[in-house]
Amino acid sequence: MRTAKIGAAVILGLVLIALGWVIVSDRAGQTAEPDPATLIAKAKAYNVHIMRDTYGVPHVFGRSDADVAFGLGFAHGEDDFATIQDAALATRGRLAASEGLKAAPGDYLVHAMRVWETIDARYDRDLSPAVKRVLEGYADGVNYYAALHQGAVKPGLLPLTGKDIAAGFVFKTPFFYGFADTLKKLTADTGGKPVPPIGSNGMAVAPRRSADGATRLLVNSHQPYTGPVAWYEAVLQSDEGWHVAGGFFPGSPFMLHGHNEHLGWANTVNEPDLVDIYRLVINPANDNQYRLDGKWRDFEVEDAAIRVKIFGPLIWTVHRPVLFSVHGPVFKTDHGVFAVRYAGMGEIRQVEQYFQLDKAKNLDEWKQAMRLQALPSINYVYADEKGNIGYLYNGRFPVRKDGVDWKGYIPGDRSDLIPNAIVPFDRLPQLWNPKSGFVFNSNNTPFEATAPEDDLKASDYPSWMGIQSNMTNRAYRALETFGADKAITADAFRRYKFDVRYSTRSDIARIIAELCSPARDAKACDLLTHWNLSADIHSRGAALAILTAEPVLRARHDHDWSLTPVESLKRAEQTLLDHFKRVDPEWGQVNRFRRGTVNLPIDGGPDTYRAVYGTPEMDGTLTAEGGDTFIMFVTWDKDGKLSSESIHQFGSATLDTSSKHYADQAPLFVAMKTKPVLFTQAQLRGHIEADYRPGEPH
Numbered sequence: 001m002r003t004a005k006i007g008a009a010v011i012l013g014l015v016l017i018a019l020g021w022v023i024v025s026d027r028a029g030q031t032a033e034p035d036p037a038t039l040i041a042k043a044k045a046y047n048v049h050i051m052r053d054t055y056g057v058p059h060v061f062g063r064s065d066a067d068v069a070f071g072l073g074f075a076h077g078e079d080d081f082a083t084i085q086d087a088a089l090a091t092r093g094r095l096a097a098s099e100g101l102k103a104a105p106g107d108y109l110v111h112a113m114r115v116w117e118t119i120d121a122r123y124d125r126d127l128s129p130a131v132k133r134v135l136e137g138y139a140d141g142v143n144y145y146a147a148l149h150q151g152a153v154k155p156g157l158l159p160l161t162g163k164d165i166a167a168g169f170v171f172k173t174p175f176f177y178g179f180a181d182t183l184k185k186l187t188a189d190t191g192g193k194p195v196p197p198i199g200s201n202g203m204a205v206a207p208r209r210s211a212d213g214a215t216r217l218l219v220n221s222h223q224p225y226t227g228p229v230a231w232y233e234a235v236l237q238s239d240e241g242w243h244v245a246g247g248f249f250p251g252s253p254f255m256l257h258g259h260n261e262h263l264g265w266a267n268t269v270n271e272p273d274l275v276d277i278y279r280l281v282i283n284p285a286n287d288n289q290y291r292l293d294g295k296w297r298d299f300e301v302e303d304a305a306i307r308v309k310i311f312g313p314l315i316w317t318v319h320r321p322v323l324f325s326v327h328g329p330v331f332k333t334d335h336g337v338f339a340v341r342y343a344g345m346g347e348i349r350q351v352e353q354y355f356q357l358d359k360a361k362n363l364d365e366w367k368q369a370m371r372l373q374a375l376p377s378i379n380y381v382y383a384d385e386k387g388n389i390g391y392l393y394n395g396r397f398p399v400r401k402d403g404v405d406w407k408g409y410i411p412g413d414r415s416d417l418i419p420n421a422i423v424p425f426d427r428l429p430q431l432w433n434p435k436s437g438f439v440f441n442s443n444n445t446p447f448e449a450t451a452p453e454d455d456l457k458a459s460d461y462p463s464w465m466g467i468q469s470n471m472t473n474r475a476y477r478a479l480e481t482f483g484a485d486k487a488i489t490a491d492a493f494r495r496y497k498f499d500v501r502y503s504t505r506s507d508i509a510r511i512i513a514e515l516c517s518p519a520r521d522a523k524a525c526d527l528l529t530h531w532n533l534s535a536d537i538h539s540r541g542a543a544l545a546i547l548t549a550e551p552v553l554r555a556r557h558d559h560d561w562s563l564t565p566v567e568s569l570k571r572a573e574q575t576l577l578d579h580f581k582r583v584d585p586e587w588g589q590v591n592r593f594r595r596g597t598v599n600l601p602i603d604g605g606p607d608t609y610r611a612v613y614g615t616p617e618m619d620g621t622l623t624a625e626g627g628d629t630f631i632m633f634v635t636w637d638k639d640g641k642l643s644s645e646s647i648h649q650f651g652s653a654t655l656d657t658s659s660k661h662y663a664d665q666a667p668l669f670v671a672m673k674t675k676p677v678l679f680t681q682a683q684l685r686g687h688i689e690a691d692y693r694p695g696e697p698h
Contacts, residue, residue: 034159036147043144043694046070046137052690052698053678056652056661059235061681065130066137068238069253073141074694076232076250080654081149083250084142085157087228091115091168091251097307097315098154104306104318109183110171111304111322112329113345119167122348127166131352135162138253144694168251169350172229174274174342177377177395182275186331186338199443201474201497201609202266202381203482204389209437211487213638217383218497219257219266221247222611224626225649231630233648235679244358245644245677247630254354261642261679262361263384264634268441270379272395273466274343276419278327278412282337290325290337291413300324327418339412341419343396344376363388370394371425379441385640391439393429393446393467396422400464407466429456429467438482442474442609451483473607476503481609494633498672499609502533506607509533511549515565524569527584535605535612537588544583546605547572547590553606579620593624593670595650595663600670604628610672633674645674 048062048071058075062068076084089095093110095103110116123132139160146153146160201220207213223229231247236255246258257267283289289296304320323330327339344350349372356369363384370380373396380392398419400406410417429446431439436451445468447458461467480503481496482488488496502508516525524544531541548569555563576583580590588601591614602624604610614622634644649669653659668675678684692698 033155036150039140039143039147039159040695042140043070046140046694049691049693050075051684051688052652053684053687054689055665055675056659056689057233057235057678058652059237059678059684061237063239064133065238065240065242066133068236068242069134069137070141070144071694072234072236072248072253073138073143074145075141075234076248077142077145079652079656080232080250081142081145081152082655083226083228083230085146085152085154087168087251088157088160088164089154090228091164091171092156093304094156094307097156097309100309104308107306108304108320108322111302112331113171113174114324114329115167115171118170118346118348119163122346123163123166126349127352131355132162134253134355135165135351138162139165141694148695165251165253166348166351169354170344170348172249173350173376174344176269177274177343178271179275179342182277182340182342183331186277186333186340199472199474199607199611200266200268201440201442201478201611202268202379202391203440203478203493203497204266204381204383204391204438205482205488205493206383206389206433206437207387207638209486209488211489211492214490215383215385215387215389215636216488216490216493217259217264217266217381217632217634218493219246219259219264219630219632219634220497221257221267221629222627223629225624225629226654230654231648232654233630233646233652235677237681242359243679245646245679246632252354254351255358256354258632259634259642259644260358260360261385263363263366263382264632265357265366265383266381266632268379268381268443270377270393270395270441270443270446271468272377272393272397273407274377274395274397276327276341276398276400276406277409278325278339278341278417279409280325280330280337280339280412288323290330290339292326293413293415297325299330325412326415327412336409338409341398342376343398343422347374347376347396349374362386363390367425373422373425379443379446381439381441383634383636385636385642387636388433389437389439390432391430391441391446391449393441395428395465397428397465399423402462402464404464406464423465429461431456436483438488440475440478440482442472442478444471444475445469448475448479471505473502473506473508474609474611476505477501477609490635497609497631497633498603500535500603500605502535502608504533506533507553508545508549508607511552511565512545515548515569524573524583535587535591535608535610536603537586537591537601539587540584542587542605543576543580543585543590544569544572546587547575550606575620590621591624592621593666595666596657598663598666598670600667602670603672628669631674632677642679644677644679646677647674 046067048067050071051059060068060071093107096107142160200222203218205216235245237243244255244260246255281291283296288299302322304322306318307315309315325339328341330339353372353374360366376396378394382390399421400419434450434454436454439450447456512528535542552568573583593600593602604612611627612624613626615625629649632646647669648665651661651665653661690698
């Protein structure tokens with residue numbers, strides 16, 4: 001017995017020694033953390049101050065653009081440092097070191113997409129000195145905040161650099177047109193629930209369509225409420241002419257959509273076919289070679305060294321080979337070896353394009369910025385002080401050969417099937433100043449973007465561009481509201497934005513009709529067929545309809561037809577009976593908005609113009625987690641005078657539960673109300689809660 005105990009103790013001691021060696025070796029191999037004093041000293045080079053308005057929104061003023069970027073980085077750090085930090089670590093391919101195995105696939109993708117090879121090769125060559133100064137200023141602002149709050153900093157983050165900020169755009173932008181979905185299908189990744197596109201709305205109305213001769217723009221992106229692509233509101237103004245108000249993502253120094261003094265735009269996600277998948281022919285005698293034009297070629301092979309947190313301080317470095325062909329990154333799967341070529345590959349000028357858009361003073365300058373074609377996708381709905389409106393279905397479309405099924409697997413052994421040019425800007429689907437006086441997009445086809453007589457024609461574009469042809473409920477409702485009103489008032493413009501109805505042409509209406517004709521469940525179908533297709537909080541049909549249809553639509557979006565409407569109806573009925581003792585509770589009892597101490601019923605639902613997407617809770621309710629988030633109403637009156645209003649679903653303090661701005665905008669958001677955007681210093685005067693330089697107490 002004693003011998004066994006001694007043996008066990010020896011083994012345990014050896015295990016502990018081995019674990020200690022692993023921990024010490026890992027730490028020894030990491031770059032030393034910078035001296036916080038060095039980061040603090042760099043802050044002295046910037047001349048900037050921050051004014052927080054009564055909602056805590058930062059208004060950043062500086063002499064130079066770089067000064068303003070520094071101030072924004074600091075303010076953004078005050079409000080959302082944890083998200084900025086994780087986004088930066090993810091972009092470096094180092095998030096698994098703090099988050100564990102769940103973050104490892106993302107870290108691998110950073111290597112597969114050659115994010116850092118692209119940045120290191122092109123940062124100095126492709127970006128202007130002005131843009132690099134802004135990137136580095138923002139990074140220095142975040143570093144300054146981190147140096148003053150060292151307890152919040154994860155190992156390996158500091159110092160953040162301008163390259164980190166540019167790399168974030170290189171890494172993230174392909175995911176907006178569905179790149180991740182392509183990879184999941186390719187690698188047969190069936191883990192987790194399918195997540196359908198949440199979508200966005202953009203609407204512009206010209207003076208000829210407005211009752212008062214004004215030009216109006218709706219900025220209405222639908223994003224998750226939290227995380228690396230959740231909106232943050234700010235107003236920036238430099239003495240070098242950078243003056244914008246709108247939405248920013250964590251890690252972005254640029255206003256991504258909103259307005260400057262002269263013009264503005266809204267973005268919505270589009271999903272053209274921007275990814276080509278090549279089936280490779282592998283050499284039977286050497287699986288590290290593929291055939292191209294009759295010859296065997298070696299894969300380029302790199303090592304992805306991914307540090308993965310096991311538990312506590314124990315981090316294990318996992319090595320995975322990353323293969324590349326001339327097409328792009330290569331993936332070996334159970335059903336073949338494939339190479340992927342995607343829009344945005346090797347491009348780092350996204351930051352250049354956003355900065356030019358922010359500073360554009362008129363339509364010509366805005367179009368000139370779009371001609372960079374660095375941004376791989378995204379719809380743009382545009383309006384300006386001169387009354388111009390427009391819609392652009394943006395994309396880096398590869399110029400492909402006719403007669404090839406580009407939606408399927410493409411033969412990877414022919415170099416003539418590898419596109420090396422993109423469709424030029426002037427040939428992209430776009431619509432400017434139509435006679436109808438309005439343009440819109442709600443993640444639908446670009447061929448329904450205004451009145452039918454002014455719409456673009458699908459026949460004018462080659463099929464190999466892969467332009468989407470779908471409609472959404474929000475698109476139908478845009479045509480049934482904005483599109484049916486020949487003289488839109490300011491009140492009507494707002495009312496249409498907060499529309500909560502489903503069109504009779506919508507998917508959800510089709511599911512209900514499919515279910516109840518002929519009636520499968522007389523009582524349930526009586527409720528559903530008499531439902532007025534509204535998702536307002538008092539509706540007694542919305543809960544059963546949405547809980548029935550939404551799971552079916554989610555499954556079908558993922559090409560899963562196993563869930564029938566009948567089965568989904570049974571589940572919905574049981575959920576409602578179990579938790580509400582009836583199948584017709586008011587929608588507001590089920591659909592809830594929760595934030596801190598705020599717990600309110602909320603109007604809207606999936607794919608309504610007032611979009612709300614919820615997560616099921618154990619008590620049968622839904623907690624809103626995405627959809628409508630940051631909203632802006634932008635107006636230039638008939639004389640060109642600018643005014644705008646906005647609302648954020650939470651408030652400026654996105655993480656600080658002790659801040660009064662953690663949820664101060666939530667009641668307004670739920671009530672479908674807005675607050676004024678204090679764009680100028682004159683408008684801000686009298687509404688200042690804090691005025692300070694970064695690092696000063698306030």
